[in-house]
Amino acid sequence: MNFLKTALLSLSILISIPFYSQNDEEVMKEIYNLSLTKGKSYDWLNYLSNQIGSRLSGSLGAEKAVAWGKEELDKLGLDKVWLQPVMVPKWVRGAKEYAFIESEPGKTTTVNICALGGSVATPALGIKANVVEVHNFEELAALGKENIEGKIVFFNRPMQADLIHTFEAYGGCVNQRGQGAVEAAKYGAVAVVVRSMNLRLDDLPHTGAMNYGDTSVENRIPAAAISTNDAELLSTMLNLDKNIKFYFKQNCKQLSDVQSYNVIGEITGSEFPKQYMVVGGHLDSWDLGDGSHDDGAGIVQSMEVLRLIKETGIKPKHSIRVVLFMNEENGLRGGKKYAEEAKQKGENHVFALESDSGGFTPRGFSFDCDEANYNQALTWQYLFKPYLIHYFEKGGSGADIGPLKNDKIVLAGLRPDSQRYFDYHHASNDTFDAINKRELELGAATMTSLMYLMDKYGVK
Structure with a gap:
């Protein structure tokens, strides 16, 4: 049995x-x-x-x-x-991009950038303007046109380091790269610079696709990525002096x-x-x-x-x-x-x-x-x-x-x-x-x- x-x-x-x-x-x-x-x-x-x-x-x-x-x-x-x-x-990207932070006339610090894929070029002589730092589109809207018009918007939301699934961290911040230029242009920004999608601090800018949606060609503004080290530097310098300027030149073109x-x-x-x-x-x-x-x-x-x-x-x-x-x-x-x-x-x-x-x-x-x-x-x-x-x-x-x-x-x-x-x-x-x-x-x-x-x- x-x-x-x-x-x-x-x-x-x-x-x-x-x-x-x-x-x-x-x-x-x-x-x-x-x-x-x-x-x-x-x-x-x-x-x-x-x-x-x-x-x-x-x-x-x-x-x-x-x-x-x-x-x-x-x-x-x-x-x-x-x-x-x-x-x-x-x-096409064209000639290598160039950028610097100007803390006062004649005093500049070169930084590492690259054009985002799909971006328009800057004017032939580049763009130089004051910078406003934001971390998301809500902050952008809160600042409004009176604080953004004529400036370069700096999107500085890092990938969330405490997320074990790194693609989740990427997904949590990639919209600033993809739609940042469209959103900033609504408030009169002349360009956008976006923190690279990278979990470590280094000197390498990371490109990636951005798009302008239905924005007319004449209203499209240049978009570039900045390395994480230089994003930290730019943020620190802005905290010390809101009047610093950022210059960059890129030569990309959509054919x-x-x-x-x-x-x-x-x-x-x-x-x-x-x-x-x-x-x-x-x-x-x-x-x-x-x-x-x-x-x-x-x-x-x-x-x-x-x-x-x-x-x-x-x-x-x-x-x-x-x-x-x-x-x-x-x-x-x-x-x-x-x-x-x-x-x-x-x-x-x-x-x-x-x-x-x-x-x-x-x-x-x-x-x-x-x-x-x-x-x-x-x-x-x-x-x-x-x-x-x-x-x-x-x-x-x-x-x-x-x-x-x-x-x-x-x-x-x-x-x-x-x-x-x-x-x-x-x-x-x-x-x-x-x-x-x-x-x-x-x-x-x-x-x-x-x-x-x-x-x-x-x-x-």
Whole structure:
């Protein structure tokens, strides 16, 4: 009788635990072994970063990156590789920016700035004016036109250092970069200078997209980012003397849209060829560094997913596509174009995974999906735990796959350790030497493993 009770209890426990064959663990072990010992992601990124370099939409670098991406995907022997045309904005920085703080006539301190992406230029001789410091749009409104007109508005709200999730800290202050110029112009400001989105104190200005909304061309004012060290200096000097002046000159220009491309490769599914699973990142980057973390890492990791699937002999049930999206940084045109054409063709996308948070040590994934699919993903945590990668949560996925969202698709984002990401984000130090080979390869294997599991067990 005791034996029967024990047997029944053991059976009930087994029934309550999702069953996965040893094969899943073996397949994932092979994926990680291949990525860490015979991976291509690091070499691919070396070429993309050091031989091609920055890849701002509409630039020669972006054009070269498209050709490189297609050539490398062709070499993998995929079932299909093609270019998807997309019109993208062409903004050019021009000559290097220059700025100083003037404490009294003839006494100046040079500071580090860069134009924000999409900004207009200053007049040919630059702009010099008194400065008013604010931390948010409410302070701006409280000051009103009488205190702002004719001045440069200095937005100095730092990223919140006590937030462990650094993307939350970024989200809490990025609106001053994106909409600061529009808001300041309402009160007669002649320009805006914005504290760089960076958690550490350094001398590197961080660019990023800003927009003018429906502001007429003649009413657009220049917008620049200032390094965190120099933001601290400017704030301190303003506290001592409200009459100091700030001078800066930038030479950027918005040109007409040009044609570029998303680069797409596909392994056709063996059972569900008309159901698509996508993995991708964005091929474009800002122009100050070479975009190794943002988002060269995501590009090569996504390419490696398809290579590792082929190398391990996995025969996917669903059609799996890698998409190297163009123009995430200043327009999201590539992501929108891909989703638009998918809808026009009636393509059924069931899963999409994006890597756009840097090439640091992977910690897990965030999922944008219903409870049934999220609960299924949670049952896979134990498979990732031996790799110390089992942080699964509901949340956002990625900007480029966002336009695919509907009430059925499962969207996911790779979540690397983010503590160092904003030290490099959109700055001149986002270069290949900041990449750790092993961390990059772990991320590629992690993405491949999730794609393998999603393909094998399907979407609920």
